[in-house]
Amino acid sequence: MKLLSLTLLFQxxxxxxxxxxxxxxxxxxxxxxxFLLQFGYLQQPLEQFSHKFTEEEIxxxxxxxxxxxxxxxxxxxxxxxxxxxxxPRCGVDDPFNERTFKYLLLGRWHKKHLTYRIYxxxxxxxxxxxxxxxxxxxxxxxxxxxxxxxxxxxxxxxIRLSFHGASPWICSRSFDGPGHVLAHADIPELGTVHFxxxxxxxxxxxxxxxxxxxxxxxxxxxxxLGHSRYPTALMxxxxxxxxxHFRLHRDDIEGIQALYGKKxxxxxxxxxxxxxxxxxxxxxxxxxxxxxxxxxxDAIMLGSYDKTYAFHGDYVWMVTDFxxxxxxxxxxxxxxxxxxxDAAVHSPRTGRTYFFKGTKVWRxxxxxxxxxxxxPLTRIPAxxxxxxxxxxxxxxxxxxxxxxxxxxxxxxxxxxTPRKISTLFTGAPTHLNAALTxxxxxxxxxxxxxxxxxxxxxxxxxxxxxxxxxxxxxx
Numbered sequence: 471m472k473l474l475s476l477t478l479l480f481q482x483x484x485x486x487x488x489x490x491x492x493x494x495x496x497x498x499x500x501x502x503x504x505f506l507l508q509f510g511y512l513q514q515p516l517e518q519f520s521h522k523f524t525e526e527e528i529x530x531x532x533x534x535x536x537x538x539x540x541x542x543x544x545x546x547x548x549x550x551x552x553x554x555x556x557x558p559r560c561g562v563d564d565p566f567n568e569r570t571f572k573y574l575l576l577g578r579w580h581k582k583h584l585t586y587r588i589y590x591x592x593x594x595x596x597x598x599x600x601x602x603x604x605x606x607x608x609x610x611x612x613x614x615x616x617x618x619x620x621x622x623x624x625x626x627x628x629i630r631l632s633f634h635g636a637s638p639w640i641c642s643r644s645f646d647g648p649g650h651v652l653a654h655a656d657i658p659e660l661g662t663v664h665f666x667x668x669x670x671x672x673x674x675x676x677x678x679x680x681x682x683x684x685x686x687x688x689x690x691x692x693x694x695l696g697h698s699r700y701p702t703a704l705m706x707x708x709x710x711x712x713x714x715h716f717r718l719h720r721d722d723i724e725g726i727q728a729l730y731g732k733k734x735x736x737x738x739x740x741x742x743x744x745x746x747x748x749x750x751x752x753x754x755x756x757x758x759x760x761x762x763x764x765x766x767x768d769a770i771m772l773g774s775y776d777k778t779y780a781f782h783g784d785y786v787w788m789v790t791d792f793x794x795x796x797x798x799x800x801x802x803x804x805x806x807x808x809x810x811x812d813a814a815v816h817s818p819r820t821g822r823t824y825f826f827k828g829t830k831v832w833r834x835x836x837x838x839x840x841x842x843x844x845x846p847l848t849r850i851p852a853x854x855x856x857x858x859x860x861x862x863x864x865x866x867x868x869x870x871x872x873x874x875x876x877x878x879x880x881x882x883x884x885x886x887t888p889r890k891i892s893t894l895f896t897g898a899p900t901h902l903n904a905a906l907t908x909x910x911x912x913x914x915x916x917x918x919x920x921x922x923x924x925x926x927x928x929x930x931x932x933x934x935x936x937x938x939x940x941x942x943x944x945x
Contacts, residue, residue: 502547505555506531509707539708540701558652558679558709562691573705573725574696577658579628582730583618587627590634592671592681600681603673604631607685610704611693613795614723615730628659629692631685633667652709653684655691663688672712680712695725717944733796757783757809762794763945767916767938769814769856770904773823774836778908780942784809794943806839807832813857813904817879819864824879826868828852850875850888856905858913872900897930898922 503523506512511531512523523531529545536543539554586608591600601621608619619629636644645651645666652669656662665671665684672678683704690705698705703719760782769781770789778789785797800809804825813826822840825832829852830844856869866877873888874895891900895915904916913924920935921942939945 498552499547502532502552502555503528506535511535538697538699538701538706554708556650558649559707560651560653560684560687560691560697560709562654562697562707573698573721573728575694575725575729576691576696577694578729579658579693582616583620584628585620585622586629586631587622587625589630589632590667592633592665593667594671594678595673595681599673600671603681604685606682607689610686610718611689611726614718614733615726616733617693617726617730627661629661629663629689631663631665633665635667652679653688655688657691658694661692663692674714676712679709683713683716684709690722690726693726694729695722698722698725715944757785759797760785760787762787762789762797762943763939766918767904769811769825770906770916771814771816771823771858772906772908773816774821776909778906779814781811781814781904789942804832804834804837804839807834812854813868815857815859815866815906817859817866818861819859820879822879824857824866826854826857856902856915858905858907860907860913861911867905869902869905895924895928895930898924898928899935 503512506528511534512527532547532551533543533545535541535555536545536551539551541550541554544551586604588601588604591597595603605621611617612619634645636647645664645668647666648668648670651666653663653665655664663685665681665688670678671681673680673682687704695705697707698719698721700706700719700721701708702710704716704722705719705725762780762782765782767780767782771779773779779786780789780794781800782797784799784801786800786803787797788795800807800811807825808827811825811827814823816823821835823834825834826847829847831847832844833840850868851870854868854870857866859866863876864878866879868875868877869891872891874891875888891898895913898915899917899922902915902917905914907913911926913928915922915924916938917935919938921938922934923931925931
């Protein structure tokens with residue numbers, strides 16, 4: 471009798487556990503069904519008021535979501551699928567292109583110069599950092615198309631950006647608090663972009679949610695792009711975390727260019743009249759537009775406002791965390807400066823930028839040539855290889871072949887006696903193409919297609935050299 475009671479008790483306990491498991495599974499399936507409805511994988515008929523879909527409809531919807539998320543297309547609610555559904559994401563529906571795997575176009579603006587206005591800001595980042603992040607977000611798209619964007623502080627703007635939470639009076643689509651839906655936007659030409667103010671918005675860190683990347687995604691919607699089926703694309707529905715060297719996916723670029731055309735040199739900067747050449751006419755032919763992924767550097771520098779400029783032939787381009795900008799004529803930025811430079815260096819100490827070529831040096835403040843320049847180089851040989859500013863001793867180092875010189879620009883003199891590169895820069899190459907001290911205060915040497923990073927003791931760090939094209943140009 472006692473044994474029978476124990477058996478019945480065990481069976482009752484097992485039944486309770488199974489019932490709880492079934493209830494949990496039922497809740498998970500209901501959660502998945504709500505997701506499929508919310509983001510457009512299932513369409514609720516207007517006359518139907520309950521979630522009564524056939525098993526086949528639900529399976530097709532699940533397969534579509536799993537395919538877009540890079541998951542096994544089982545058509546079943548498993549933990550991997552549910553976990554992906556719970557990821558932070560955009561609040562716009564996922565009506566993917568059903569005919570092909572490529573981008574989806576939802577509309578377009580009938581002009582290529584658009585204004586934008588920021589009506590409220592992230593309390594975490596503050597006004598300056600919010601503006602900088604959103605400017606960078608627009609730049610993703612202007613870098614690859616004929617679009618141009620201008621921020622306005624007052625009046626009506628084409629694209630209007632703001633932060634709000636769950637308050638229904640601000641927007642008909644209220645947010646859900648921290649996590650899950652991060653932002654949403656309207657398609658052209660409505661121009662509305664909203665961010666969830668309850669999120670922790672950041673920049674330059676893996677903590678929180680990166681505003682620059684999310685803003686670029688939502689601006690993509692405001693310009694007419696739908697969600698991408700490629701999980702690594704900017705226009706993918708889910709947020710994949712902070713990536714310091716983020717670049718647009720091929721699908722992003724092809725989609726936006728289908729709407730607004732490809733970037734051309736004529737749209738990146740106004741045409742300028744080349745400065746008169748000091749060399750005889752016809753001695754040098756204009757150089758071709760360089761390929762940052764293939765061509766070696768003539769020079770590189772960290773310039774004003776911490777912008778990195780790379781030079782080759784008659785052209786210069788900016789190197790950013792999210793790729794390279796289209797090359798421009800050097801003379802379009804620094805009027806009167808020739809191409810085919812030997813070296814370039816910016817001094818934070820004086821705010822001046824120096825360019826070296828042959829036997830001469832050009833000095834600029836910003837993009838304006840200082841009076842009396844160019845001047846002849848003295849006490850160092852012509853055609854140097856590279857130059858960089860070192861904040862430790864506040865001097866400029868210049869290199870040629872196997873030797874280097876130090877220059878105190880305020881003292882207006884060079885250290886007369888050159889020294890061997892190997893006596894100070896342990897493990898570093900000679901006969902350099904370029905050099906710079908970057909944002910992290912590390913010194914970098916460039917030669918051929920590779921670069922070397924030096925530590926605080928000016929020793930080459932372990933693991934170097936590495937590919938310049940891959941690590942700097944994001945090729």
